[in-house]
Amino acid sequence: MSAEGSGIIRIFAGSTGRSFATKMCEYLGVPLGDSKTIRFSDNNIFVRINETIRDKDVYLVQPIGEDPNNEFVELLFWLDAFKRASANSVTAIIPFFGYAKGDKKDEPRVSIRARVCADCIEVAGADRVITMDLHSPQVQGFFRKPLDHLYARTLLCEYVKRAGLIDDDTVVVSPDGGFAKNARAFADELGVPVAIGDKVRTGHDENAKIMTVIGDVEGKNCLIVDDFTISGGTLVDVANALKAKGAKRIFCTLTHMMLKEEGLKRIEASPIEFIVATDTVRCPFEGRTDKIRIISAAPLFAETVRRIHDRRGIGELLAHIPEDVLAQSFTRQLSFAD
Numbered sequence: 001m002s003a004e005g006s007g008i009i010r011i012f013a014g015s016t017g018r019s020f021a022t023k024m025c026e027y028l029g030v031p032l033g034d035s036k037t038i039r040f041s042d043n044n045i046f047v048r049i050n051e052t053i054r055d056k057d058v059y060l061v062q063p064i065g066e067d068p069n070n071e072f073v074e075l076l077f078w079l080d081a082f083k084r085a086s087a088n089s090v091t092a093i094i095p096f097f098g099y100a101k102g103d104k105k106d107e108p109r110v111s112i113r114a115r116v117c118a119d120c121i122e123v124a125g126a127d128r129v130i131t132m133d134l135h136s137p138q139v140q141g142f143f144r145k146p147l148d149h150l151y152a153r154t155l156l157c158e159y160v161k162r163a164g165l166i167d168d169d170t171v172v173v174s175p176d177g178g179f180a181k182n183a184r185a186f187a188d189e190l191g192v193p194v195a196i197g198d199k200v201r202t203g204h205d206e207n208a209k210i211m212t213v214i215g216d217v218e219g220k221n222c223l224i225v226d227d228f229t230i231s232g233g234t235l236v237d238v239a240n241a242l243k244a245k246g247a248k249r250i251f252c253t254l255t256h257m258m259l260k261e262e263g264l265k266r267i268e269a270s271p272i273e274f275i276v277a278t279d280t281v282r283c284p285f286e287g288r289t290d291k292i293r294i295i296s297a298a299p300l301f302a303e304t305v306r307r308i309h310d311r312r313g314i315g316e317l318l319a320h321i322p323e324d325v326l327a328q329s330f331t332r333q334l335s336f337a338d
Contacts, residue, residue, distance in 0.1 A: 007056065009306070011024055011060075014061065016071055016282065017061035021298075023296055023328075024298045027328055054087070057088050058087045062074065062075045062092070062094060064097055065256065066281060075121070076124040083124075091305070093305070094131045096228075096258075100131075101135045119142075127145060128148070129143060132301075150304060151318060154318070158321070160223060162330070165223065171215065172222075174197060174224075176197055186225045192223075195214060195216070217242050219247075222247045222251070228258045229254060229263065236266045239272045240270070243271045251273055253275070255280060256281050277295075278295055279295070279298065295330055296329045299328040300321065303322070
């Protein structure tokens with residue numbers, strides 16, 4: 001696919017964004033920009049652009065999830081380097097913005113971390129930010145520069161439909177009341193009802209307890225939807241609660257696969273048949289287990305970049321994802337459920 005518009009699209013990648021950026025470049029038919037990240041023995045980070053980008057519109061890919069502190073600082077260095085190299089504009093593509101969880105001051109003497117990050121990204125030189133499924137959507141308001149907020153919902157819904165997982169016995173399940181609005185959007189797109197888990201969290205950790213499930217799930221195939229998981233605890237608790245109430249099959253969709261090793265063990269020992277997630281964060285378990293399926297959000301980000309670059313809107317794209325975007329998103333995951 002060509003990348004016509006106001007000049008050639010120049011996509012660069014931070015140290016943890018290279019795989020995602022490469023997929024974007026494959027979709028757009030452009031080369032990945034020549035750059036290098038060096039980490040010294042004292043853990044200092046050095047970044048260098050190895051080609052001229054004077055008066056170019058630059059798009060930098062760097063998720064903030066695997067190693068958020070270092071990834072975030074590296075992102076700031078890249079933004080500064082592009083501005084100092086006289087780029088016409090710099091767009092920060094942050095597929096997963098981990099600090100979006102820190103969206104409020106809900107107790108004394110704590111930082112509003114997402115606001116601090118937004119201020120730093122703007123000061124460092126970002127003219128625009130593109131991200132996906134912020135844990136707290138209101139974080140968009142922390143940025144004074146334009147922010148394009150993409151959703152994985154349509155990608156994930158299209159996958160489960162093509163996988164033959166949706167029928168008259170399917171119910172979408174929200175793990176808690178906080179995600180219920182998003183779960184309703186999933187259910188509306190799939191044409192199925194909703195159930196909600198009653199979750200209690202007592203501290204600032206990754207542990208929560210599912211008390212019960214509200215809704216009719218007996219004899220149903222349940223699709224649990226959430227934006228991400230780290231420990232897998234909530235998903236497994238919801239799955240166990242669903243089984244206790246008579247659910248048949250249980251699947252799960254996530255936008256960001258942040259699962260750790262202990263979490264994978266929980267998932268493998270649980271009633272969850274498999275999890276479908278996007279590649280906004282590198283998944284070390286892909287190919288290691290049949291319970292993890294990864295589809296790519298990179299083509300959707302790439303098409304978003306093309307339309308922004310060509311000075312076109314993206315509303316229609318988010319409402320109706322083109323077939324060529326879907327085809328490349330599912331390239332490695334078309335071995336649908338038996």
